[in-house]
Amino acid sequence: MRTFYHIGRYSIFIKKVFGRPEKHGVFFKQVVKEIDNLGIDSLGIVAIISVFMGAVITLQTAYNIEMPLIPKYTVGVAARDSILLEFSSTIVSLILAGKVGSNIASEIGTMRVTEQIDALEIMGINPAGYLVLPKVVASVFINPFLVLISMGIGITGGWLAGSVTGEVPSSEFIYGIQYAFTPFYIAYSIIKVIVFAFIISSVSAYWGYYTSGGALEVGKASTKAVVSSSIQILLFNLLLTQLLLA
Amino acid sequence: MIEVKNIYKSFDEKEVLTDVSALFEKGQTNLIIGQSGSGKTVLLKSIVGLHEIDQGDILYDNKSFPNMNQKQRKALRKEIGMLFQGSALFDSASVEENVRFPLDMFTDMSLSERRDRANFCLKRVNLENVNNLYPSEISGGMQKRVAIARAIALNPKYLFCDEPNSGLDPKTAIVIDELIFEITKEYDMTTIINTHDMNSVMGIGEKIIFIYQGKKFWEGTKDEIFHAQNETLENFIFASKLFKQIRQSNK
Ligand SMILES: Nc1ncnc2c1ncn2[C@@H]1O[C@H](COP(=O)(O)OP(=O)(O)OP(=O)(O)O)[C@@H](O)[C@H]1O
Ligand SMILES: [Mg+2]
Numbered sequence: 001m002r003t004f005y006h007i008g009r010y011s012i013f014i015k016k017v018f019g020r021p022e023k024h025g026v027f028f029k030q031v032v033k034e035i036d037n038l039g040i041d042s043l044g045i046v047a048i049i050s051v052f053m054g055a056v057i058t059l060q061t062a063y064n065i066e067m068p069l070i071p072k073y074t075v076g077v078a079a080r081d082s083i084l085l086e087f088s089s090t091i092v093s094l095i096l097a098g099k100v101g102s103n104i105a106s107e108i109g110t111m112r113v114t115e116q117i118d119a120l121e122i123m124g125i126n127p128a129g130y131l132v133l134p135k136v137v138a139s140v141f142i143n144p145f146l147v148l149i150s151m152g153i154g155i156t157g158g159w160l161a162g163s164v165t166g167e168v169p170s171s172e173f174i175y176g177i178q179y180a181f182t183p184f185y186i187a188y189s190i191i192k193v194i195v196f197a198f199i200i201s202s203v204s205a206y207w208g209y210y211t212s213g214g215a216l217e218v219g220k221a222s223t224k225a226v227v228s229s230s231i232q233i234l235l236f237n238l239l240l241t242q243l244l245l246a
Numbered sequence: 247m248i249e250v251k252n253i254y255k256s257f258d259e260k261e262v263l264t265d266v267s268a269l270f271e272k273g274q275t276n277l278i279i280g281q282s283g284s285g286k287t288v289l290l291k292s293i294v295g296l297h298e299i300d301q302g303d304i305l306y307d308n309k310s311f312p313n314m315n316q317k318q319r320k321a322l323r324k325e326i327g328m329l330f331q332g333s334a335l336f337d338s339a340s341v342e343e344n345v346r347f348p349l350d351m352f353t354d355m356s357l358s359e360r361r362d363r364a365n366f367c368l369k370r371v372n373l374e375n376v377n378n379l380y381p382s383e384i385s386g387g388m389q390k391r392v393a394i395a396r397a398i399a400l401n402p403k404y405l406f407c408d409e410p411n412s413g414l415d416p417k418t419a420i421v422i423d424e425l426i427f428e429i430t431k432e433y434d435m436t437t438i439i440n441t442h443d444m445n446s447v448m449g450i451g452e453k454i455i456f457i458y459q460g461k462k463f464w465e466g467t468k469d470e471i472f473h474a475q476n477e478t479l480e481n482f483i484f485a486s487k488l489f490k491q492i493r494q495s496n497k
Contacts, residue, residue: 119336
């Protein structure tokens with residue numbers, strides 16, 4: 001029952017979020033600020049995760065197919081496909097759900113419990129649109145770039161790990177990552193990331209927006225934001241994979 | 247002038263306002279008094295439409311607020327200034343940006359005009375040289391004043407104040423009360439103030455509505471309140487030892 005209640009209220013919320021912005025100049029400025037706040041600020045963590053992820057995938061694959069008959073370059077192929085198809089888009093989105101999701105929920109939740117949202121409302125501003133739309137637009141715009149960067153860094157990490165350990169010689173790896181390359185895999189990942197970015201920003205904002213009480217509730221809202229956006233990322237991952245790759 | 251007629255408001259079965267009717271005069275400081283939890287904030291937020299009422303009517307200069315469409319409400323909102331119980335300043339914006347915010351959003355004034363207007367409002371509440379500070383860097387009393395400056399930035403016809411002097415020392419509290427009183431007179435606004443502070447009642451209680459458990463129990467002026475023959479009201483007024491003693495010495 002609670003699930004249906006939240007789906008209903010979320011739909012109403014989304015309708016409010018997409019109300020016409022008050023002033024386009026103000027809206028544009030906010031989007032730029034959010035791109036910096038939600039996107040550029042996440043570059044560091046995305047880079048760190050990606051390099052380690054790429055390294056580990058490459059080494060694990062290398063250790064698993066240590067048979068003389070299988071050429072070494074297959075490690076490159078396998079690592080590339082895992083990174084492009086799944087790891088960069090889903091794992092990075094899950095990490096962002098934790099970082100960006102809790103940030104959004106606690107910011108908006110604090111504004112709710114300190115009556116800042118009421119203050120906006122009383123001025124005749126649509127608070128959901130004013131506060132949330134720039135975050136959604138910024139996330140949907142910037143997250144695909146984060147994931148592209150993650151793909152590059154991930155593959156580099158794999159190449160580095162393979163070369164340094166001597167498990168996969170550099171030339172084999174580079175041959176591998178070019179072998180039977182399917183550009184659609186990147187498109188598929190980008191589509192997923194756009195959907196995930198929408199989920200992260202809007203679901204987290206939803207939990208923040210409907211907080212009531214005090215600081216304790218803001219904390220709870222932020223936890224709920226991370227948990228429910230992560231679950232939905234996993235759900236939509238399954239759905240989109242079925243839709244796009246089947 | 248604002249008139250509320252027989253309004254009811256419940257939150258999931260729990261009735262918070264029961265059949266409240268009152269008239270709030272223009273150019274006066276109208277006080278809503280009552281103890282904590284009596285429903286003052288809910289009443290104020292219902293009047294401004296932050297809570298939808300279940301029954302009854304709210305008239306802004308004879309125009310029914312509950313019957314207005316979204317567009318009409320929005321137009322009315324530009325004539326409303328509100329001071330919240332916790333100031334509700336935007337903490338990611340500086341003092342000046344807070345005051346300028348309604349101007350940025352709703353006027354076509356140039357930046358320097360908006361700046362001037364913001365400075366004028368800040369000066370009106372006796373705040374200078376704090377433009378670039380953030381709300382967390384100024385005291386509670388200053389935050390209230392910034393909030394007043396923000397509330398009057400667009401020259402509203404109606405001013406709502408939810409406990410404007412809660413959490414302030416008695417001296418600062420009086421300064422804030424007087425500021426609201428002066429501004430009300432200066433711009434001939436309809437001002438409604440929630441308070442449980444008897445000093446405010448004595449100071450600026452031109453018209454007083456007493457709320458008890460969500461019902462209106464009494465109304466009158468500050469001169470009438472001490473002679474009211476109403477036990478519930480007396481219990482509220484004379485809860486403080488000071489006022490008890492004043493009454494003893496008057497008898
Ligand atoms: N959003 C809400 N949902 C449910 N109940 C609420 C809500 N807002 C207020 N109430 C209830 O309404 C009653 C009146 O609350 P209100 O905040 O109006 O009191 P108050 O007179 O302003 O008190 P105070 O002087 O402490 O600010 C309280 O019992 C409160 O629990
Ligand atoms: Mg209150």
